[in-house]
Amino acid sequence: MAATRIVIENCAIATVDAHDTEYATGHVVVAGNRIESVGAGAAPAGLENVVRRIDGTGHLVTPGLVNTHHHFYQWITRGLATDHNLFDWLVALYPTWARIDEPMVRAAAQGSLAMMARGGVTTAMDHHYVFPRGSGDLSGAIIGAAAEMGVRFTLARGSMDRGESDGGLPPDFAVESLDGALAATEETVDTHHDASFDAMTQIAVAPCSPFSVSTELLRQGAELARRKGVRLHTHGSETVEEEQFCKELFGMGPTDYFESTGWLGSDVWMAHCVHMNDS
Numbered sequence: 001m002a003a004t005r006i007v008i009e010n011c012a013i014a015t016v017d018a019h020d021t022e023y024a025t026g027h028v029v030v031a032g033n034r035i036e037s038v039g040a041g042a043a044p045a046g047l048e049n050v051v052r053r054i055d056g057t058g059h060l061v062t063p064g065l066v067n068t069h070h071h072f073y074q075w076i077t078r079g080l081a082t083d084h085n086l087f088d089w090l091v092a093l094y095p096t097w098a099r100i101d102e103p104m105v106r107a108a109a110q111g112s113l114a115m116m117a118r119g120g121v122t123t124a125m126d127h128h129y130v131f132p133r134g135s136g137d138l139s140g141a142i143i144g145a146a147a148e149m150g151v152r153f154t155l156a157r158g159s160m161d162r163g164e165s166d167g168g169l170p171p172d173f174a175v176e177s178l179d180g181a182l183a184a185t186e187e188t189v190d191t192h193h194d195a196s197f198d199a200m201t202q203i204a205v206a207p208c209s210p211f212s213v214s215t216e217l218l219r220q221g222a223e224l225a226r227r228k229g230v231r232l233h234t235h236g237s238e239t240v241e242e243e244q245f246c247k248e249l250f251g252m253g254p255t256d257y258f259e260s261t262g263w264l265g266s267d268v269w270m271a272h273c274v275h276m277n278d279s
Helices: 072-077 086-097 102-118 138-149 178-192 215-228 240-250 254-260
Strands: 005-014 022-031 034-040 050-055 121-128 152-159 201-207 232-236 268-272
Touching: 072 086, 072 102, 072 121, 102 121, 102 138, 121 138, 138 152, 138 178, 138 201, 152 178, 178 201, 178 215, 201 215, 215 232, 232 254, 240 254
Parallel strands: 005 050, 121 152, 152 201, 201 232, 232 268
Antiparallel strands: 005 022, 022 034
C-alpha cells in the first residue's frame, strides 16, 4: 500500500541542513514517516494519496527540536525550595520525591511532554532515577505517556545506590541496591529498547550523578550499556560543590573520575557540564 502524504505549502523554511539552506516561501511533503520533498515554491504536481494539505502562510517550518535532558517527575514539585542551591534543593525535595507513585509519574510525564510538544520538541528524553519500593511500573508509565503524545522518546533509566549512610545526598529509603539497580536497568532495556532506525522508544543507562551512586554502579552501568548496545547518560560537573565532593571522596575532579569509571566516550552524553576546566 502506497504511503499517504501530508503537504505543507506557502511557508518559510529553515532546513538546518549542512548549508543552512532557507526558503522564503516553500513546501514540505511528508510520505508516511519520511520527509519526501523540501524546496522552494509549491509542492510537486501530481502527488498521490495526499490526505492533508496545510497552508503555512505566515509560518516558519523547521526540524523538530530535541530535548537532551529532563526530569519529568519534578514537574509536580516545581515552585518548592526555589531559593536553595542544588545540593540543599535536592536534600529538601528527596523525601517528597521518594513518595512518588505510578499515577503521579504518568501525570508529570504528560504535563512535561505536552509543554515540550507545544514548543516544537519532537524528540524528548527523561532522566528518571527515583524508584521507591512499591511505587508501580514507573518506566512503563513514562514510556506510555510518550507513546500517547507521539514524540520520539529516550528513557534514561536512572538509578541511585549511595544513600545518606554511605555519604550520599538521598535518604537511604530513596535509593536502590547496586544489584537491584543493575537488574532493573537491564530489564528495562530488554523490555522497551528498540534498536531500529525508525525507533520511537529507546533506553539509555543513566546512573544519576557522582554524589548519589557508587563507583561500582557507574563502572558496571557502563559495562551493561556497552554489552546491550545502548547509550549512557548522567549529570556531570554541575556545581562547584560537586567538584569539591568528588575531590574529597575520590581524590580527583568529576571528569577524571568519569574517565576512571569508563564514562567518557562517543556513546556518552552528560547534562549541565557547567564547571569544567580546559582539559
